[in-house]
Amino acid sequence: MSRAPTYSSLTSPSNTTRRPRDSLELASLASTTPTSSHASRSSSPSGISSSRKISLSGEDPLSPSNPAGRTPQRPLNHSRSFSVTSAFDFASNLFPLSTTAAGYTSIGAARNNGLDLVDGGNLEKHKSITYLNGLSLIVGLIIGSGIFSSPAQVTTNAGSPGASLVVWLVAGILAWTGAASYAELGGAIPLNGGAQVYLSKIFGDLFGFLFTWSSVFVLKPGSAAIVAIIFGEYIVRAFSPNSTSTDPLPNTTVSIIWINKGISLVAVTFVTLLNCISTKLATRTGDAFMFFKFFALLSIAITGLIVAVTNTTLTSFTPNQDWKTTSWFAGTNTNASNWAVALYAGLWAFDGWDNTNFVLGEFRNPGRDLPRVIHTAMPLVILSYLLATLSYTLVLPDKIIASSNTIAVTFGARVFGPIGSLVLALMVSGSCFGALNATAFTSGRLVYAAGKEGYLPAVFGTVGMPGSDPKPLRLSPNSNISSDSSFGSRLLAKMMVDDIFFTPITAVVFNSLLTALYILTGSFQTLITFCGVAGYSFYFLTVLGLIVLRIKEPHLERPYRT
Numbered sequence: 001m002s003r004a005p006t007y008s009s010l011t012s013p014s015n016t017t018r019r020p021r022d023s024l025e026l027a028s029l030a031s032t033t034p035t036s037s038h039a040s041r042s043s044s045p046s047g048i049s050s051s052r053k054i055s056l057s058g059e060d061p062l063s064p065s066n067p068a069g070r071t072p073q074r075p076l077n078h079s080r081s082f083s084v085t086s087a088f089d090f091a092s093n094l095f096p097l098s099t100t101a102a103g104y105t106s107i108g109a110a111r112n113n114g115l116d117l118v119d120g121g122n123l124e125k126h127k128s129i130t131y132l133n134g135l136s137l138i139v140g141l142i143i144g145s146g147i148f149s150s151p152a153q154v155t156t157n158a159g160s161p162g163a164s165l166v167v168w169l170v171a172g173i174l175a176w177t178g179a180a181s182y183a184e185l186g187g188a189i190p191l192n193g194g195a196q197v198y199l200s201k202i203f204g205d206l207f208g209f210l211f212t213w214s215s216v217f218v219l220k221p222g223s224a225a226i227v228a229i230i231f232g233e234y235i236v237r238a239f240s241p242n243s244t245s246t247d248p249l250p251n252t253t254v255s256i257i258w259i260n261k262g263i264s265l266v267a268v269t270f271v272t273l274l275n276c277i278s279t280k281l282a283t284r285t286g287d288a289f290m291f292f293k294f295f296a297l298l299s300i301a302i303t304g305l306i307v308a309v310t311n312t313t314l315t316s317f318t319p320n321q322d323w324k325t326t327s328w329f330a331g332t333n334t335n336a337s338n339w340a341v342a343l344y345a346g347l348w349a350f351d352g353w354d355n356t357n358f359v360l361g362e363f364r365n366p367g368r369d370l371p372r373v374i375h376t377a378m379p380l381v382i383l384s385y386l387l388a389t390l391s392y393t394l395v396l397p398d399k400i401i402a403s404s405n406t407i408a409v410t411f412g413a414r415v416f417g418p419i420g421s422l423v424l425a426l427m428v429s430g431s432c433f434g435a436l437n438a439t440a441f442t443s444g445r446l447v448y449a450a451g452k453e454g455y456l457p458a459v460f461g462t463v464g465m466p467g468s469d470p471k472p473l474r475l476s477p478n479s480n481i482s483s484d485s486s487f488g489s490r491l492l493a494k495m496m497v498d499d500i501f502f503t504p505i506t507a508v509v510f511n512s513l514l515t516a517l518y519i520l521t522g523s524f525q526t527l528i529t530f531c532g533v534a535g536y537s538f539y540f541l542t543v544l545g546l547i548v549l550r551i552k553e554p555h556l557e558r559p560y561r562t
Contacts, residue, residue: 127362128283129359131369133283133284133287134359134373135373136289137373138373139290139294139381140290140437142349142352142381143293143297143381143434144230144432145230145431146348146349147297147349147384147385147389148406148428148431149406151164151392152405153345154168154346154389156402157341157342158332158333158342160327160330160332161398162329163329163342164393165390167346168385168386170343171346171347171350172350176374179374180371180562182354183375183562184558185198185357185545186360186366188558189201190363190366190367192358192359192448192452193357193358194355194358194360195211195357196215197449197453199538199545203545203548205453211538212446212450212453213455215538216514219535220443221514223351224443224515227439228264229261229264230432231436232263234428234432236259236260236263237421261519265516265519265520267433268436268440268512272509275440275444275508276503278501278503279362279502286437289430289437292430293431294384296430296431297387298384300408301384301387303391303395304391307319307394308395313414314415314416315414320394320397350381352435356374358443358446359441359442370560392411395415408424408428409421440508440511440512443511444508444511445504447508447510448460448507451507460504461504462504463504463505465501
């Protein structure tokens with residue numbers, strides 16, 4: 001079998017100028033025929049490196065068997081002259097080819113929504129994620145339990161209300177900067193897998209492999225397990241006899257610990273089922289929880305402002321008055337290590353901004369929508385965090401904020417009494433559940449991409465049930481659901497239309513099993529520390545890769561530049 005020619009084996013006419021390469025050029029380079037006139041060689045001993053498998057595994061865009069190549073708009077035997085120049089041998093790192101039934105489109109361009117996609121077991125061809133879905137994913141992943149628990153760490157280490165607000169703002173800007181860098185990489189490399197794909201194609205397969213195994217086996221399931229356990233704890237708090245108390249639950253007893261873990265396992269099982277059944281069901285569930293999260297934070301912010309103005313609550317609690325008489329920066333800590341801890345706590349609350357890139361290959365228009373998602377979600381989240389933190393400060397004394405790991409529940413109890421404690425506990429639980437759903441969705445795609453790349457067994461890179469036909473079961477609400485059907489039936493059909501069981505089921509289940517294992521094993525202190533160090537090490541490498549890619553591939557098409 002003839003192998004794909006490298007860029008260095010192609011000659012470039014001297015009278016041509018450099019310009020961005022589109023996917024038709026890359027398709028011409030990737031396609032091979034038995035009579036190819038170019039020399040066949042590869043930079044990989046195996047002929048095709050693992051970083052090309054997503055692009056070239058059994059789906060040659062110019063193959064006669066691919067319907068996308070046989071259209072009146074673009075006949076199969078097209079002729080086109082082009083020049084290819086590159087600062088390094090890019091043959092083993094070809095980017096994905098964007099094909100639609102109407103022909104070839106530029107990388108990252110929108111697909112033709114009026115035409116069906118090419119059938120096959122490939123999520124990148126079954127594009128169903130919209131701008132709103134992407135927005136709900138990143139918001140759902142960022143707003144989990146952090147803003148409801150991290151204020152204690154930030155306030156304690158910053159030393160003053162004003163300094164804590166500065167920490168929250170700086171952490172948000174840093175997260176926004178990283179997200180913007182990932183937006184440029186995502187536009188240039190619109191594939192599922194996020195940093196795994198970027199590191200592989202920029203620094204080599206070893207870096208992608210290290211990131212994959214760290215994320216698949218520790219970072220993603222570990223963070224999901226933490227969120228799931230927090231969800232269980234808040235559910236127990238909401239429905240336990242001690243739910244009216246602002247003190248921590250006696251979770252040191254064996255019975256409470258296993259009740260928490262049991263509820264956590266139920267939540268993981270439920271979100272796993274959602275993500276196995278339908279992509280649209282999972283994303284639209286995320287859409288609903290996104291609005292719920294903003295509603296919860298906005299409610300806290302408005303309540304705090306009203307209490308500050310009126311100086312009244314529905315309980316005997318007297319709101320904090322220190323912010324009126326004391327400087328907001330009085331007592332600010334001058335120790336650099338304390339500021340570092342405070343900043344780390346703030347960054348942990350903003351973590352999750354990179355996860356939308358894990359599902360970028362399923363975006364309908366990644367080049368346009370990813371930057372819009374980033375630059376809409378990040379300022380909204382930053383503003384929501386600042387308002388919530390300000391609200392806590394206006395109502396609760398610093399000592400209470402610094403000593404409470406369930407600050408939202410404490411806030412509700414002091415302002416509204418037992419009913420406020422219950423409502424806020426349920427709100428935090430709902431926020432954690434939304435984050436858990438978004439984590440299951442994106443982590444499953446990471447495992448799927450790892451299976452496609454060859455970093456994990458190939459079974460994890462399959463769509464649908466193992467051994468089954470990977471074509472989706474298409475539901476048509478116009479033909480299957482009549483206007484006389486119940487509201488629930490019509491809503492369910494609308495949420496799941498077009499992609500029943502067309503999900504990476506094996507990958508999602510594998511991630512959920514690892515998450516369940518971490519839930520059952522207990523302590524997370526060491527795990528949290530490792531997640532922070534390893535996670536930000538890979539963030540740094542990926543952003544560095546953006547600079548390296550700009551130098552080595554200055555003419556690569558980039559729909560968005562940071």
